[in-house]
Amino acid sequence: MALFRGKRSSPATVAEGVTSMKSQSPHASVTKIRTGIRGFDEVTDGGLPRSRTTLVMGGPGCGKTVFALQMLVNAAVRDKEASLFVAFEENTQQIISNAATFGWDIPSLVSKKLFFLDAQLSPDAVRAGEFDLVGMLAVLQAKAEQLHAKRVVFDGIDVLLTLLNDPAAERRELYRIRDWLTQTGLTGIITQKVGGAEEDHRYSFLQFMVDCVVILQHQVVDGSAFRSLRIKKYRGSGFSGDEFPITLTKDGLQLTNRGPTELRYDVTDERISTGLPRLDNMLRGGYHRGSNVLISGAPGTAKSTLCGLFAAAACQRGERTLYVSFDEGAAQIVRNLRSVDIRLAPHQKSGLLKIYSTRTRGPNVEDQFGALRALVAAHRPRCLVIDPLSALSAKVAHLASADAAQQFLDYLKAEGITVVNTSLMDGLNTDEATATGISTIADTWIHVSYVVQDGERNRALTIVKSRGTGHSNQVRELTLSGEGVNITDVFVAQGKVLMGVARWEWEQGERAAKKRAQVATDLKRLQLQLAQAEAAARLQVVQTEMEARSAEIAELALATGSASKLLVTDRAVLRKMRHADEEVRVAKSANGKGRAARNGVTGVH
Amino acid sequence: MAKAKTSKTGLLLRLYVAGSAPNSLSAIANTKAICEEHFSAGHEIEIVDLLESPFKALADGVVVTPTLLRLRPLPVRKVIGNLSDAKQVLLALAGK
Numbered sequence: 001m002a003l004f005r006g007k008r009s010s011p012a013t014v015a016e017g018v019t020s021m022k023s024q025s026p027h028a029s030v031t032k033i034r035t036g037i038r039g040f041d042e043v044t045d046g047g048l049p050r051s052r053t054t055l056v057m058g059g060p061g062c063g064k065t066v067f068a069l070q071m072l073v074n075a076a077v078r079d080k081e082a083s084l085f086v087a088f089e090e091n092t093q094q095i096i097s098n099a100a101t102f103g104w105d106i107p108s109l110v111s112k113k114l115f116f117l118d119a120q121l122s123p124d125a126v127r128a129g130e131f132d133l134v135g136m137l138a139v140l141q142a143k144a145e146q147l148h149a150k151r152v153v154f155d156g157i158d159v160l161l162t163l164l165n166d167p168a169a170e171r172r173e174l175y176r177i178r179d180w181l182t183q184t185g186l187t188g189i190i191t192q193k194v195g196g197a198e199e200d201h202r203y204s205f206l207q208f209m210v211d212c213v214v215i216l217q218h219q220v221v222d223g224s225a226f227r228s229l230r231i232k233k234y235r236g237s238g239f240s241g242d243e244f245p246i247t248l249t250k251d252g253l254q255l256t257n258r259g260p261t262e263l264r265y266d267v268t269d270e271r272i273s274t275g276l277p278r279l280d281n282m283l284r285g286g287y288h289r290g291s292n293v294l295i296s297g298a299p300g301t302a303k304s305t306l307c308g309l310f311a312a313a314a315c316q317r318g319e320r321t322l323y324v325s326f327d328e329g330a331a332q333i334v335r336n337l338r339s340v341d342i343r344l345a346p347h348q349k350s351g352l353l354k355i356y357s358t359r360t361r362g363p364n365v366e367d368q369f370g371a372l373r374a375l376v377a378a379h380r381p382r383c384l385v386i387d388p389l390s391a392l393s394a395k396v397a398h399l400a401s402a403d404a405a406q407q408f409l410d411y412l413k414a415e416g417i418t419v420v421n422t423s424l425m426d427g428l429n430t431d432e433a434t435a436t437g438i439s440t441i442a443d444t445w446i447h448v449s450y451v452v453q454d455g456e457r458n459r460a461l462t463i464v465k466s467r468g469t470g471h472s473n474q475v476r477e478l479t480l481s482g483e484g485v486n487i488t489d490v491f492v493a494q495g496k497v498l499m500g501v502a503r504w505e506w507e508q509g510e511r512a513a514k515k516r517a518q519v520a521t522d523l524k525r526l527q528l529q530l531a532q533a534e535a536a537a538r539l540q541v542v543q544t545e546m547e548a549r550s551a552e553i554a555e556l557a558l559a560t561g562s563a564s565k566l567l568v569t570d571r572a573v574l575r576k577m578r579h580a581d582e583e584v585r586v587a588k589s590a591n592g593k594g595r596a597a598r599n600g601v602t603g604v605h
Numbered sequence: 606m607a608k609a610k611t612s613k614t615g616l617l618l619r620l621y622v623a624g625s626a627p628n629s630l631s632a633i634a635n636t637k638a639i640c641e642e643h644f645s646a647g648h649e650i651e652i653v654d655l656l657e658s659p660f661k662a663l664a665d666g667v668v669v670t671p672t673l674l675r676l677r678p679l680p681v682r683k684v685i686g687n688l689s690d691a692k693q694v695l696l697a698l699a700g701k
Binding site: 121125133135139 | 621622623624626628629631632635655656659660662663666667668669670671672682683684685686687688689690691693694696697
């Protein structure tokens with residue numbers, strides 16, 4: 001009952017709250033009540049203020065009623081808590097049938113968990129003087145006590161205000177509602193349709209009166225609808241004042257961006273196969289589990305084939321896989337991949353693989369990412385293929401959806417889902433890639449391009465980047481055939497990468513050249529051997545000659561030796577015969593000759 | 606609470622009020638005055654306090670107070686407000 005209403009928070013504490021969203025609420029008195037609306041509870045750090053009043057305002061078709069009703073349905077289904085819904089604008093039947101489009105089974109909740117009060121004043125009712133809501137609040141209070149309701153929605157308060165048609169009465173009745181909420185301790189949500197500026201000014205006191213103001217917007221950009229949500233005020237709590245894109249999926253309303261959250265993912269060193277062993281090798285073992293892989297390239301560069309390989313490998317490991325295609329129908333994908341020996345049909349049959357094909361509808365990517373999120377939540381895949389993601393991101397026409405792709409990929413990362421997405425681009429146009437933020441969020445970026453050469457078009461695969469892993473820096477050729485997909489080395493000759501037939505020719509030429517070189521080498525060796533043999537032979541001849549000469553010398557020496565001996569003997573005999581004089585003269589003349597030689601040397605000096 | 610001049614064919618009214626809220630009090634006074642003046646021949650007024658029997662109001666589809674229902678003659682007519690606009694009330698009650 002009657003909760004004590006705390007003082008209004010000072011601007012300082014609110015500002016503080018804005019900057020530190022995740023910090024404790026500065027006012028301990030504000031407790032929050034979850035809405036169960038995806039993203040909203042994160043953005044508000046817990047939901048709407050409990051036992052207080054929240055105003056949800058916006059133009060027609062913004063999703064105000066959906067927002068309010070979704071909160072009540074969530075409360076009934078998840079928390080088993082009852083709520084009241086006061087409908088001023090539509091009748092209860094309309095609201096229930098509208099809710100059915102979101103898959104909410106309102107009729108099953110109506111008796112115990114959800115009470116609708118048809119507060120539409122029938123058109124044939126006659127107005128005769130002033131009226132008030134005392135009676136209605138009495139009815140509601142009785143119903144709240146009966147059901148133990150915790151929440152109450154006043155949907156379309158503007159209709160009531162118009163009926164009162166008197167500023168003083170409007171104010172009085174609204175304060176009556178607020179005070180009643182305070183007394184009963186119910187958490188109130190008031191929705192208000194926003195009209196022109198004049199009307200907004202007239203009812204601006206509503207915003208001052210309540211504790212929390214949520215503004216829903218609906219605008220058309222380039223012929224496509226964009227919905228967004230902004231929290232304008234939240235007494236006693238920090239909040240993010242940004243404009244958050246919202247989407248209406250078949251499960252209801254959700255915020256596409258879940259607010260400024262810290263990038264906190266579990267990382268793993270686990271590698272999972274790309275489905276192509278040689279590509280695994282190039283990446284030193286495959287993709288990282290939970291990482292985000294971007295495969296970019298021109299049309300027909302086998303991006304989808306690489307996706308198919310990854311999906312098939314994932315299913316082979318028994319992992320649930322979701323294949324989202326914006327290009328082709330499921331049957332066509334399966335047939336096309338079968339032509340390169342990738343078999344998806346058995347996995348489809350076993351339920352592991354789900355192929356979802358759709359067309360991009362207009363530039364509103366918010367709704368489409370919302371739909372993808374719902375798909376992911378339904379199929380719970382471990383591996384996801386989006387082919388091509390650029391089908392969505394290329395159509396970015398609205399600021400709020402500029403980072404939609406990034407947010408979606410962030411979400412997948414937080415869920416630990418390994419994603420392979422493709423991006424249609426010619427060449428490595430980094431501007432295009434960074435515009436969508438895909439390249440920065442991608443952990444691994446593989447680019448497939450065409451190399452046109454000698455009248456052929458061949459596929460060249462390169463790894464542009466791969467976070468947290470070494471990778472090959474080489475360009476490889478990607479070949480597709482009935483036997484499957486393969487990666488082959490490419491040849492670089494004269495500064496040109498050779499592929500296809502050119503590579504084959506080059507290989508042939510290389511082989512011939514090798515043979516020629518071999519022959520030439522053999523010939524040279526033989527020639528050298530011959531030369532060597534010749535040299536050796538010559539050496540032999542010379543040696544033999546030397547030996548012969550030595551022998552000759554020896555012989556000569558021998559001959560000379562005996563001859564000189566004879567000479568000496570003969571001289572002695574002669575000396576004896578000619579006496580000693582002859583000997584002296586001979587010696588003298590020999591000495592004279594020696595002196596002359598010495599003088600000559602001196603002369604030179 | 607209820608003040609009645611029994612008649613099977615005369616005017617039958619049910620007035621929903623909320624305790625002693627100003628609009629409710631003036632509605633009671635206004636109803637009585639109009640009936641005395643224009644339906645003195647035969648009328649029946651049932652006054653229901655919504656604070657005491659909210660579910661009865663719910664069954665009658667009454668959400669704001671005060672609300673006056675003309676239950677007889679048929680069809681049922683509904684007049685909301687404190688009934689200060691006697692001309693409007695009279696039109697609603699006398700009309701067919």
